[in-house]
Amino acid sequence: MNRNFKYNRLWLPLLIVALWLPLSASAMEMDDCLGCHSDSDMVGDELVIDEGKFTETVHAEMGCVTCHESVTEEHPDDGEAVSNSSCLDCHEELGDEYMATSHADNATCSDCHNPHQVHGLNTVSGPDMNAQCFQCHEGPDVMDSHAEWLPQASLHITKVPCITCHTAAEGYDIVLNITQKQDKLKGYRFSSHADLKEYSGEKEISRLIDIDGDSHISLTELRTFNLNPAYSELELGGTLVPNEMSHNLSTLDNRYDCTFCHAAGPGSMQTSFLALPSEDGLYQRLTVEEGAILDTLYGTPNFYMTGSTRSASMNIIGLIIICGGFIMPIGHGTLRFLTRKNRKH
């Protein structure tokens, strides 16, 4: 027993050292690399890395040498070419999915994703997602080809990221973003962190909506935000984002049929998120109360999707009105039938 105890006590510091060593080495290496590669004067525009953007990526956590294995302590004096690992070494499944599409003939991974700036779905906005697509697909062409068959094509294209339809993801998340008025003709644009800071002042920008600070947005908080005259220039815009990563960029038939989103019924509209911009340009999601999207008027006054966001209370009022239309035929008709003899002249 005693011996076991000693054995444990001996290994514990060793374990800590063993775990700490590679981490510190990798952190040091990244700092070393960025010491030169964050300065375009030293390495040139082609090899410069935007440090602010890179350190926020998941790739930064792995350190530079994980992908650039051949780099030695003597770099760049050793004259060795720097190796790049393939994206598919880690992203095998997504890669296989992508390589089977016709996109793979025209664009490699890095044509769309800068590995030193890439982020997960949850932390980027719809316009950021579309920025990759618009590198090759020009806006007017996209608009024209969609307008041939898609009702309100401009609304769909400006509101919904391309990959919501051009993906094999089987579901979507509803994401709300704060937008704000530009000048009269240009409509609304996504508010940045700095924009919202002007409204929140000393407080965190999340407190504009998340009044109680519990990192969860209730329907009451949404209504309060939407009815607050101080925020009359701000609007909550909603969009649909795929709920899982997929690189099958073909369009599934159900997207052409509109059923995927519009015939999904209010059941699919229960879960939603509010995405708030951070200072670094990324987004942080807060959960929103179940079903808040379906609130009749003030929950999300400008997020309405025909077929899916209908309000149950509105349906009941409508049904009562329509039933009211039958009072006269049924009531009057019955009395008319009973008194028919009076009208035989």
Added chain:
Amino acid sequence: MTEEHSDQEHQDQIYLQPIPVRIWHWLNAFGIVTLAVSGAQIRFPEYISLLGSYKSAIYLHNTAGFVVAISFSLWFFYYTFVARTMANLYVPRVDDLKSGILRQAKFYFLTYFLGWENPHHPTPDSKFNPMQKSVYLAIMFVMMPLVSLSGIFLTNVDPLRGLIVMVGGLKLLAGLHFLLACSLIAFLPTHIYLATLGRTPTEHIKTMWTGWEDEEEGHGEESTNADLVTSR
């Protein structure tokens, strides 16, 4: 259709519904029924698929809305600028409001059952009884323009977003469009039922098809057939 009318043929009839009015009425009727069915599919796509795909329901709804808006314009243009009877037909007079509505309601809900005559006798210049005037005024001058306008907004959300936000948002607009549509749909059974309250159940319906209505005895003096035929 009995358009081959001669003065002789329509001796005991009055020409109540001129062709533009009849074209408007049936276009409107067909359009509104189409709008109601396609609208129901657009709102409840997982339960209703009468018209095929969701997209076809949307296209049909938009087209029917366009047809109804055009026929509304025809109606408005005809009564305002051609017949020039819009105000006279649709705006209730002071005595309509003071006593006419009550008199007409008393007929529909009491004296009709006792077998009395309808106190209102339609002529081309006074087609509607005071109750009809008030209801049609609300439908044609308030509800139809509002439902059309909200429909135009809802089919152009992206270009009109600024205006939509200004009037209270997309949900308010969609809710208004839906409730107005329900009200117009509710009017249909009442309208069709009241159309059967002529001397025979099909009398008024035939009139809306042929234009001619049998004249009631002792009520044709003020507008003779000769006047009406020449005025067409």
